Each structure stands twice: as C-alpha cells, then as structure tokens.
Amino acid sequence: MPSPKVNIDRVFHALGDPTRRALVEKLSAGPLSVSSLATPLDITLTAVAQHLQILEESGLVRTEKIGRVRTCRIDPAGFAALEKWIRDRRSMWERRLDRLGDLLSGS
Amino acid sequence: MPSPKVNIDRVFHALGDPTRRALVEKLSAGPLSVSSLATPLDITLTAVAQHLQILEESGLVRTEKIGRVRTCRIDPAGFAALEKWIRDRRSMWERRLDRLGDLLSGS
DNA sequence: ACGATACTGAAGTTTTCACTTGACAATTAG
C-alpha cells in the first residue's frame, strides 16, 4: 500500500525534526538502505528506523524490504500535500492583498 | 526589523506544531490581534503569545504593537524559504528519475 | 480617576518525543 491518504499534520510533524529532514535530504539523491542512512549520523540504527517509520507514515518516504535489507526512497505524495498546503495559504493572503490594492488604486 | 535571515530549521520547527499552523491559517485570511487569535482556541492568551513569538522568530509571522494591541500578519519570508527547500529537494529526485528514464529508454 | 482591556514575564507542571539499551528474528556469506 503506497500512501492513500496523506495527512498534512503528520507531514509537518515529520519534517519538524532536523534528523528526519537530513534523512529526506539524503534520500533525495537516491534510494538507500536503513544502515546506509544510519552510518553517517551518529545515532543508533534503531533511532533511524524509528524516524523512517514516522517518515513513511507521513507519506514522505516509501520503504520496501527485500531479503534482510529495507530500501527507502522518497515518496512524492507527502511533498505534494506539503506544496498544496503552502499554495492554499499563499493564495489566501495574495488574494487579500490584491483586493487591498484595488481599493488603494480606486477600483 | 523584518526578517533578514530566515532559518529553515526554525521554519519547520514552527510549523511542526498544529496550534501554530492553526494560527498561520487564521492569519492567512488577514491580520488579527493576539486575543482575537486566542479566543477560538481553548488555550490561554499566554500560550498563544508564546506561539506567536516562535512564529515571528521563524519569519512566518510579523507583528507590530500599536497602543495596547499587537497586530499579527503573515510574513512571506518564511514561506519563501519553505518553498525553496521543497523546490531544491524535488529538483534533486526529479533529475535522478530523468537520468533513470534515459537509461531505460536506451539513452 | 477608575475600571476594563490587552498584553507581558517569570516560574512551575505536564506531556511529548528523540534516543538508548538489550534481546531477538531473519537473511546471507563462507
């Protein structure tokens, strides 16, 4: 199951942590195993696995276990939700500023 | 002082909290005072003020105190930083997928 | 002047959350 319903709440919570953002940045360059992700960060493998679970539940990362190695890659779904949220907010206050501009320039 | 250097770390941390995101969403519709922001959320005024400080330090919100009322509004700077971060990551894995596509289609 | 409004500051409580440890399961290599 990929990511049927992405929750924006989870997405923001996931990206709120700097370590998880570091994981996402690494994965942006291409898929990696859990231990490859863990090695450069001086935290335990367990901690990384926990972060990955949160990233996966948020729809930002997709993982697949083949044999004994779990391969992780970026899942576009979470990013799409994130971009939509920003776009929605932005359109709100830009529309508002437009109306303000209309008023000031005399309709 | 507006927001000279926006820190993406602070931006993501600020938006990681659902209450702060609710504040941002309210402010997207237009500027509001601290107490107007606090009333619908069943937390104390003090808590809201604390959230606003974090939002301001992150470059997502700008506030100005006139008389006894502090007016809060969206600050585009934080959002710009956020969008840039996403754009950067996205371009990374899209470039990668492009190269992959080239390989599969026989250069 | 007086009371009400709109915050602000300091300090404490409670909850959340990142991280660790240690034991265990499954897979692969020699």
Place this chain on the structure above:
DNA sequence: CTAATTGTCAAGTGAAAACTTCAGTATCGT
C-alpha cells in the same frame, strides 16, 4: 552449519517543549 549482517521489538531515560498560573504593566474608554 556457523557467523556475520541487517533489521525489529519492547521498555526505559532524559530533555525539550507546550501549556498553565499568577502577578504585573501599559493603554483605552467613560
């Protein structure tokens, strides 16, 4: 078969962070 690799599970620790209370300040309306 054995040993090393790769990851998982359960439980606990500690620190950050959200939220509260309470006391105080500045401003506004009458």
